[in-house]
Amino acid sequence: MTVFKRGEMHVFDGDGLPYVYLVPSAAVYKLDEASVAVLDTLAEREVTPADLAVALGSRFPLPEVREAVEELVRVRAVQARQAASAPAAPVAISATPAAPPARKRVPLTTLVVNVTSKCNLACTYCYEYGEDRITEASNKPRFMSEETARQSVDFMFAESGDQKMVHLTFFGGETLLNFKVLKSALAYAHERGAELGKKVDASLTTNATLLRPEIIDWLVENDVGVTVSMDGDKEQQDKFRVFKNGMGSYDQVVPNVRELLARQTRRPVGARVTLTKQNLDVLGIYRHLAEELGFWEVGFAPVTTSWQRDYAIEADGFNGMLDQFKLLADEYLRDTLAGKRHRFSNVRDTLEEIHKGLSKSHPCGAGMGLMGVATDGEVALCHRFAGSGAHGLGSVTEGVDHARQDAFLADHHIDHKTDCSKCWARPLCAGGCYHEAHTRYGTTKQPNLHYCEWIRSWTHKCLEVYGTLAERRPEFLQSLER
């Protein structure tokens, strides 16, 4: 006898209509009235087809119920199984998931090259310099040499498999302190890329203090994407983003940013904000960076730190931050429905992940399609681990230690995170950033459980935005496929 059971899902509204996020397939699915009734009936208990007919027969014609059940089984919102004690009978509908395919090696698509570990600022919260530093800067060169940068480029191409496009990102310290080397590395990357038939998409992150006109010329000419680390207006920026003598950096940064934004019109220039307990005015920061300065997009991340630090965000701070994120998400929706571009990148990034149906085996690409290189050529999980030794995956001259990489990925698979196994948000979260986990809990294996309620609430909000756009502006969602 067949028994139906409700699958794993999360219910939400899109423009007032019922939707579900299906955890096994990471798909968004709109429910009709009969499907809602079937899922409500299955909410409490498992039922047989006969039970369903009795429960719903007075409200819907039976063919409609049958059709709804078949569709729900097809999308894995409902599981159909044979009751163990029942006599053998053919199963009309099978919801058995396919066995996972053997894992293929993921080619490298993004290499983040730390061209220097030195910085001209002394931001208190910086993971490179701050109290939570995990890298061993003392036994590494502070600047990457030209030779190591070229070897990094060779490594990137060698590990990129048959990818036709590779992303080369320069990072620091303050990246522009080693402008000479990054400039020659990019020229070399384009030259080698042309020989190999691969395109190179280049970008860098900077604090913008050293953006001289000739550097801006070069960024524009070479089509280099730029992300500026910046925390808001003068008061907000100067709380933590200070020079070594304690002087704030805002006055030096802003003219450079204005010049860059005026000149770099071919590629979007983004701002990346670090939120701290003392700087949580998300709306005010957004208004200044997006609306007054004109950044193409603004993304926010809470500071990565252990909870003891005085800039660590506490529970009420996270709640206030979430409320403001939700207000900006409402604005994003309103503007998008009106055909206007909103610049809050956190919501756009999540919408894109939902739309692409991402179901992550690992929280991010670190150690898979993305790796970081330290100034001495050591290859690590990502830029934040570059130079940390214990998280090394090889070197640019010897390549990736694939045994180590495979062991890391096997150990960190979402299936091993038992705390996450019942969480509906796991296809998108998968336990969260390894660096955050290492800083908070001392191990990359631990899911970031201090964020769970936050992540689920934020994902729920983004699903509502997604559902409303699906109803009222589906062509916008299609644009996220590009």
Ligand code: SF4
């Ligand atoms: S870390 Fe928390 S929110 Fe993320 S998947 Fe695990 S349980 Fe869910």
Ligand code: SF4
């Ligand atoms: S481990 Fe964290 S910092 Fe590194 S790529 Fe992943 S999310 Fe980003």
